[in-house]
Amino acid sequence: MKPLKLNRIVTLVFVSWILICAEVYAEGVQDFNSTKLTGDWGGARTKLAEKGVTLDIDVLQSYQGVLNGGIRGQWKYGGSAQYRLKLDFGKMGLWEGGYFDIQAEHQFGEFINTDTGAPMPTNTIGVFPLPDYQKVNVTQFQFTQFFSESFAVFLGKINTMAGFEETVLNGGEGRTQFMNLNFVFDPVALRTVPYSSLGAGALVFLPNAAAKDPAILSFVMLGPDGWPNTIGFGKDFENGEAYVFSYRQPSRFFGKPGGHLFTGTYSTKDYMLLDQDPRLILGALLGFPVTFAKKEDSWCFMYNMHQYIYTEKEDETQGFGVFARFGTADDKTNPIENFYSIGLGGKGIINGRDNDTYGIGYFYAELSDEFGKIIERNFGDTQGFEMFYNFELSKWLHITPDFQVIEPSAKNIDTAYIAGLRVKMDF
Numbered sequence: 225m226k227p228l229k230l231n232r233i234v235t236l237v238f239v240s241w242i243l244i245c246a247e248v249y250a251e252g253v254q255d256f257n258s259t260k261l262t263g264d265w266g267g268a269r270t271k272l273a274e275k276g277v278t279l280d281i282d283v284l285q286s287y288q289g290v291l292n293g294g295i296r297g298q299w300k301y302g303g304s305a306q307y308r309l310k311l312d313f314g315k316m317g318l319w320e321g322g323y324f325d326i327q328a329e330h331q332f333g334e335f336i337n338t339d340t341g342a343p344m345p346t347n348t349i350g351v352f353p354l355p356d357y358q359k360v361n362v363t364q365f366q367f368t369q370f371f372s373e374s375f376a377v378f379l380g381k382i383n384t385m386a387g388f389e390e391t392v393l394n395g396g397e398g399r400t401q402f403m404n405l406n407f408v409f410d411p412v413a414l415r416t417v418p419y420s421s422l423g424a425g426a427l428v429f430l431p432n433a434a435a436k437d438p439a440i441l442s443f444v445m446l447g448p449d450g451w452p453n454t455i456g457f458g459k460d461f462e463n464g465e466a467y468v469f470s471y472r473q474p475s476r477f478f479g480k481p482g483g484h485l486f487t488g489t490y491s492t493k494d495y496m497l498l499d500q501d502p503r504l505i506l507g508a509l510l511g512f513p514v515t516f517a518k519k520e521d522s523w524c525f526m527y528n529m530h531q532y533i534y535t536e537k538e539d540e541t542q543g544f545g546v547f548a549r550f551g552t553a554d555d556k557t558n559p560i561e562n563f564y565s566i567g568l569g570g571k572g573i574i575n576g577r578d579n580d581t582y583g584i585g586y587f588y589a590e591l592s593d594e595f596g597k598i599i600e601r602n603f604g605d606t607q608g609f610e611m612f613y614n615f616e617l618s619k620w621l622h623i624t625p626d627f628q629v630i631e632p633s634a635k636n637i638d639t640a641y642i643a644g645l646r647v648k649m650d651f
Contacts, residue, residue: 259619261651276315280308281651284399286335288347288626288644294340295637302333304349306399321370327383329353330360340640341632343559343606344589347644348398348405352385352419353452361452363420373432379424381456382446384417384468385409391483393530393569393583394547399648403626404610406565406587410526412551415558416491417468421450422460425468437474437481444468448493464492475531481540482531489525494518495557498594524553542578544570547585555592562590577616584611591633606633620650 289299306329313322335350353361364383370376425444447460470487535543551563567585572578588607608630628642
């Protein structure tokens with residue numbers, strides 16, 4: 225008997241859970257309003273949280289395919305599991321203001337990211353923590369200490385995805401809202417900011433962290449060579465440092481909530497210049513030893529905003545609004561020189577479905593002008609569109625149909641039409 229592959233096992237578990245929960249719910253036993261599929265563990269989960277220990281597990285599964293265009297018209301099943309343990313040292317009776325955050329994750333199955341012809345993935349979970357790497361990665365091992373209600377420092381192995389602003393209108397790490405990476409965060413940062421790396425930083429909350437919507441100033445220093453599947457000591461900072469500065473300013477235009485995030489990155493690592501002699505590239509492809517010209521640093525700047533247009537009086541998260549992103553980067557080292565995205569999102573559009581979320585967005589990415597003529601003749605700017613609707617069937621079960629239209633960067637590849645279905649379960 226052949227052993228079952230991991231993705232088949234997860235599929236069987238998923239289907240079994242759905243059938244079991246449907247049967248239990250039909251008998252009126254299961255509390256379908258529980259935030260977790262496994263419930264409160266007989267009260268143990270609540271007691272642990274009161275003592276400063278919380279454990280969150282979610283499993284994401286997707287089935288996505290290229291309907292037309294792209295490189296290959298295939299459908300693929302893949303997913304991601306995420307495990308997060310948080311410790312509050314104050315509630316644990318140790319000392320006030322201390323927190324520890326450990327996050328692990330892994331992929332399973334396959335994804336269509338290489339089938340679309342697009343330079344950026346249409347399914348974000350297919351490239352993080354690492355593409356086609358299905359072992360468990362500890363992507364965050366971070367200690368945070370508050371010295372006052374307005375100031376904190378942190379250090380450890382840092383998952384930088386969490387540093388990008390997330391609201392009901394955008395963000396979500398590709399797990400709850402948009403699937404395409406271009407709508408999860410600004411891709412100009414990929415060149416200078418690693419996904420997971422050793423680092424340290426500081427946070428300033430204005431007026432304080434307990435405020436409803438504080439302004440936040442942050443600074444982080446990271447190792448530019450960090451990888452999710454390594455500890456990083458002695459390697460992450462081997463070739464320099466990466467610095468990330470950001471400031472988030474809340475707003476209330478027209479009496480509705482909104483926010484503006486300004487972020488700059490600077491890395492002292494040596495980066496290969498994009499404008500290279502074509503003979504060097506040909507030599508490298510043929511296996512000859514070549515030395516590429518490099519630049520001693522690189523940078524990028526990003527602006528991210530969201531603004532509600534309509535909200536319900538009783539709950540400001542119920543409503544809809546607009547979001548937009550802009551990014552620009554060092555065109556000598558970054559393949560994407562400028563990036564733009566805009567869209568509309570919201571929560572609770574249908575009566576009786578207050579926790580459903582939805583979004584529609586458009587992005588445009590400009591390739592660097594520093595690429596040589598060979599690249600320019602065959603590749604150009606890329607743009608795309610995505611829409612989704614996230615149904616909350618229960619607090620722990622969300623199903624999201626998704627549709628995308630992507631114009632690939634490669635000029636010989638037709639526009640890709642992509643459909644998908646995502647299922648998220650919180651355990």
